[in-house]
Amino acid sequence: MSALEEQEQAPKTTGTERMTYREALRLALREELSRDERVFIMGEEVGVFEGSYKVTAGLMSEFGPDRVRDTPISEEGFVGAGVGAAMLGERPVVEIMTLNFLLVAMDQVINHAAKIGAMFGGEVRCPLVIRTPNGAGNQLTAQHSQSFDAWFAGCPGLKVVSPANPADAKGLLKAAIRDEDPVLVIENLPIYKEKGEVPLDPEFVTPIGLANVAREGADITIVSHSFATVRALHVAEKLAQEDGIDAEVVDLRSLRPLDMETVAASVAKTNRALCVEEGWPSYGVTAEIAARVSKACFDDLDAPVERIGMAEVPLPYAKNLEHAAMPNEDRIAAAVKSVLA
Amino acid sequence: MAIAPANTELLELYEQMLLIRVFETEAERQYKAARIGGYCHLSSGQEATCVGVVHAMHEDDLLVTGYRSHGFALARGTSPEAVMAELFGKRDGCAHGRGGSMHLLDTDRGYYGGWGIVGGQLPLATGLALALVRQGKRNAVVCELGDGAVNMGAWHESLNLAALWKLPVVFLVVNNKYGMGTAVDRASAEPDLYKRASAYRMHGEPVDGDDLAAVIEASSRLLERAREERAPAVLEAITYRYRGHSVADAGLAYRTKEEIAQHQQKDPLLRVAGQLREAGVSTDDLRAIDERIEQRVQECVEFSQKSPEPDVDALAWGMHSQGSDEQFARMRPGSPFGEEELVFDGGLGK
Numbered sequence: 001m002s003a004l005e006e007q008e009q010a011p012k013t014t015g016t017e018r019m020t021y022r023e024a025l026r027l028a029l030r031e032e033l034s035r036d037e038r039v040f041i042m043g044e045e046v047g048v049f050e051g052s053y054k055v056t057a058g059l060m061s062e063f064g065p066d067r068v069r070d071t072p073i074s075e076e077g078f079v080g081a082g083v084g085a086a087m088l089g090e091r092p093v094v095e096i097m098t099l100n101f102l103l104v105a106m107d108q109v110i111n112h113a114a115k116i117g118a119m120f121g122g123e124v125r126c127p128l129v130i131r132t133p134n135g136a137g138n139q140l141t142a143q144h145s146q147s148f149d150a151w152f153a154g155c156p157g158l159k160v161v162s163p164a165n166p167a168d169a170k171g172l173l174k175a176a177i178r179d180e181d182p183v184l185v186i187e188n189l190p191i192y193k194e195k196g197e198v199p200l201d202p203e204f205v206t207p208i209g210l211a212n213v214a215r216e217g218a219d220i221t222i223v224s225h226s227f228a229t230v231r232a233l234h235v236a237e238k239l240a241q242e243d244g245i246d247a248e249v250v251d252l253r254s255l256r257p258l259d260m261e262t263v264a265a266s267v268a269k270t271n272r273a274l275c276v277e278e279g280w281p282s283y284g285v286t287a288e289i290a291a292r293v294s295k296a297c298f299d300d301l302d303a304p305v306e307r308i309g310m311a312e313v314p315l316p317y318a319k320n321l322e323h324a325a326m327p328n329e330d331r332i333a334a335a336v337k338s339v340l341a
Numbered sequence: 342m343a344i345a346p347a348n349t350e351l352l353e354l355y356e357q358m359l360l361i362r363v364f365e366t367e368a369e370r371q372y373k374a375a376r377i378g379g380y381c382h383l384s385s386g387q388e389a390t391c392v393g394v395v396h397a398m399h400e401d402d403l404l405v406t407g408y409r410s411h412g413f414a415l416a417r418g419t420s421p422e423a424v425m426a427e428l429f430g431k432r433d434g435c436a437h438g439r440g441g442s443m444h445l446l447d448t449d450r451g452y453y454g455g456w457g458i459v460g461g462q463l464p465l466a467t468g469l470a471l472a473l474v475r476q477g478k479r480n481a482v483v484c485e486l487g488d489g490a491v492n493m494g495a496w497h498e499s500l501n502l503a504a505l506w507k508l509p510v511v512f513l514v515v516n517n518k519y520g521m522g523t524a525v526d527r528a529s530a531e532p533d534l535y536k537r538a539s540a541y542r543m544h545g546e547p548v549d550g551d552d553l554a555a556v557i558e559a560s561s562r563l564l565e566r567a568r569e570e571r572a573p574a575v576l577e578a579i580t581y582r583y584r585g586h587s588v589a590d591a592g593l594a595y596r597t598k599e600e601i602a603q604h605q606q607k608d609p610l611l612r613v614a615g616q617l618r619e620a621g622v623s624t625d626d627l628r629a630i631d632e633r634i635e636q637r638v639q640e641c642v643e644f645s646q647k648s649p650e651p652d653v654d655a656l657a658w659g660m661h662s663q664g665s666d667e668q669f670a671r672m673r674p675g676s677p678f679g680e681e682e683l684v685f686d687g688g689l690g691k
Contacts, residue, residue: 084464118660
């Protein structure tokens with residue numbers, strides 16, 4: 001092999017490359033599998049099938065069946081196996097096909113992984129990563145379209161991150177794998193195909209607990225995460241062009257810990273806030289943000305904090321009903337206007 | 342003391358069993374005196390199972406248990422002072438007062454916790470075993486569970502994974518006849534619990550859990566198989582719990598005093614004491630051991646009373662790893678009343 005050919009085959013480690021959210025996740029996994037022998041992937045269809053949503057495509061042939069381990073349909077069993085392996089210092093990255101299925105492993109996540117640090121007086125750690133997509137919009141109906149982000153983000157002992165773009169998909173997954181605590185990485189099905197520039201540096205991580213001002217603006221702060229951020233950015237551009245409204249979009253990126261400093265600083269500037277999520281708003285992420293903004297920014301607010309999320313019904317199948325129930329761009333735009341009215 | 346070398350070991354095991362019995366009796370007394378709170382599940386009557394299985398473990402083997410955990414911690418050699426102090430909720434407890442009776446641990450001795458949700462420790466034990474395999478170690482995991490746990494989904498999923506992946510785990514089913522107040526045959530369609538291993542092509546066998554030598558023999562053999570052949574197994578130790586499900590349960594709603602008395606005639610401690618007498622240990626010698634153990638347990642109580650309470654300023658201590666304070670630093674604005682002082686100011690990381 002010539003020097004030139006070698007150079008061409010070695011992966012680039014500087015600059016950025018345009019890739020999908022899915023490819024960014026895969027890059028993070030490949031880099032971390034290469035970096036640390038303790039890292040291994042475990043989940044349904046992650047190996048031979050190459051991933052239900054192809055995030056792990058090619059990794060089993062590259063790293064072998066021990067490090068990319070297919071499991072039976074036993075979420076409670078293999079999430080728990082991840083907890084135990086992590087307690088002995090391994091770095092399991094457990095894939096759950098969708099967030100809906102994590103509910104059958106809830107006992108291991110909430111009663112076990114989240115408790116280990118505090119309940120045993122700091123004597124044991126649990127550096128477990130669970131990564132899983134949620135998201136509605138493909139007529140997957142009531143049992144497969146849910147966003148329980150708040151259920152997990154409300155549990156002390158867990159960390160929960162939720163990237164909205166390919167760069168953060170790579171950066172947050174890598175930060176999660178390198179963290180010493182259990183971290184839930186909530187991805188999103190509809191944005192797996194979204195493209196963006198992703199840093200190629202294998203040491204690039206997105207810090208946990210740091211929000212991002214995804215779009216600067218002066219009139220209103222839209223607080224969101226995951227797919228809601230993608231929608232909010234589209235809405236903000238449209239409102240700027242059509243209505244002369246200049247919205248700021250804060251992408252939370254982490255739900256626990258939550259970067260309220262960035263949110264509060266933004267609201268102090270715009271004096272108005274709209275919280276958007278894809279989950280049900282009651283007792284949800286938006287409920288939490290609204291409560292904190294109301295306290296932290298009481299003197300800054302020129303209007304009540306508004307919020308919008310999934311209509312509070314089990315999501316129906318029919319295309320028009322599904323669309324109507326979701327926090328779609330029309331509904332977000334209407335909510336922005338109502339806060340500014 | 343005139344005793345053959347072979348019996349020195351038996352004497353040590355007897356002392357461990359006696360320590361558990363005396364410790365549990367004292368724990369009940371202290372619970373009733375309100376120095377111990379929460380749930381408190383005693384191992385009285387099950388001493389031969391605790392001591393026998395743990396005796397069969399190698400130093401580097403690992404142990405997880407359910408919440409009836411005092412006996413296993415003591416058998417594994419965790420200091421009884423640290424166990425009692427944990428029950429008292431004190432700083433010198435083995436979990437620094439954060440865990441209590443159900444959540445003892447001693448990682449220096451490979452004890453990865455007492456766990457409080459029925460069956461929850463099973464998936465976790467398969468993960469410990471998977472980690473041992475990945476790390477190229479030739480050790481095994483003992484995963485203790487009660488007879489009630491075999492009807493949980495976690496039992497099925499864990500046994501299947503352990504068999505499928507050839508993990509070195511011995512699932513120790515401590516069948517003490519009742520899951521709380523429900524007799525085994527009222528809960529399990531196959532009341533011979535060891536037979537359920539066959540659904541996973543896994544070896545299963547029963548043992549008289551009150552016969553120390555039998556427990557040691559069976560668990561040594563199954564642990565050796567697990568270490569050498571990575572073959573998981575189910576060992577059903579059939580025993581009897583003298584006290585209620587927890588200290589709060591008188592234990593008489595679902596069984597009779599006669600039934601308890603009948604089991605006490607086959608008491609595991611009396612059996613071992615009998616063997617020791619046959620081997621030449623005198624009644625006086627046994628009495629001296631009794632007194633020494635009683636004294637030790639009283640010292641545990643004194644130690645626990647003197648041990649300071651955990652520091653309220655360190656309420657969240659250990660919840661997260663080092664470096665987490667920085668991650669949570671930006672969470673303060675708009676926090677619920679008191680959250681900053683109670684949680685953030687004291688630090689999250691250990």
